[in-house]
């Protein structure tokens with residue numbers, strides 16, 4: 001299968017590297033804003049660059065992988081879902097309920113599928129099962145990241161820099177809080193999620209502490225993520241989760 005990636009940053013480069021000698025997937029095309037900036041990437045991985053979404057979608061790609069920004073999802077997803085299956089990692093775009101509903105309608109209309117990888121967190125199987133019978137009471141997410149990923153201010157101690165809803169979190173930190181929207185989508189509730197974001201000048205990992213309560217009982221999960229060296233805001237697991245999703249799409253037995 002030929003992959004067309006949107007973006008040529010840390011995740012896109014990770015994917016290109018990992019899929020270089022893959023039997024099932026080849027990264028053939030990339031949609032970028034400034035082709036001149038990405039000639040080395042294109043050359044290293046044999047990827048054709050596009051700056052126009054129509055030519056990108058009319059190329060030989062079988063599936064699109066978004067690895068850019070929430071804004072890029074808003075801009076390109078409507079035209080993509082008319083033509084191709086798509087994997088989206090900037091899930092914060094779905095904080096907008098109107099956008100979510102209009103994409104659902106378009107996907108149904110065109111018989112396409114949209115895949116949302118679990119990104120930098122886990123436990124979403126449990127949340128989705130509990131939500132199937134409206135059984136979620138509360139979900140709290142406490143994210144701790146190196147201060148330099150969150151603020152230009154020089155801190156000498158840990159500081160809570162945000163407390164609020166998932167929608168507010170991703171609006172203020174669009175490159176750091178996509179995970180909060182993934183929790184809300186899995187729980188099928190934006191109101192059940194309480195988000196705290198901590199900037200820690202001594203942290204070297206991106207840590208997500210998740211606590212869930214509901215009719216099922218109670219669960220806690222801590223993920224201590226190693227960052228992607230090329231973009232420390234992004235966890236290694238977020239990039240890996242796209243590979244995981246691509247692999248599962250090909251399985252005949254699916255852990256559902």
Ligand SMILES: NC(=O)C1=CN([C@@H]2O[C@H](COP(=O)(O)OP(=O)(O)OC[C@H]3O[C@@H](n4cnc5c(N)ncnc54)[C@H](O)[C@@H]3O)[C@@H](O)[C@H]2O)C=CC1
Pocket residue numbers: 006007008009010011012031032033067068069070071072075089090091118119120121174175176178179182230231233234235238
């Ligand atoms: N779901 C999750 O758990 C996570 C989601 N993310 C999302 O993944 C995105 C990508 O992460 P990284 O690769 O680390 O970021 P990055 O900043 O290294 O790369 C993003 C690339 O997208 C490009 N880009 C921006 N707007 C574009 C547009 N309109 N068209 C084409 N290219 C465009 C930028 O030039 C940049 O090269 C983040 O912005 C974030 O939204 C990141 C981490 C975790």
Ligand SMILES: O=C([O-])CC(=O)C(=O)O
Pocket residue numbers: 119120174175176177178179180206225233234235236238
């Ligand atoms: O990679 C992470 O740890 C989380 C992240 O940036 C996001 O959710 O946007």
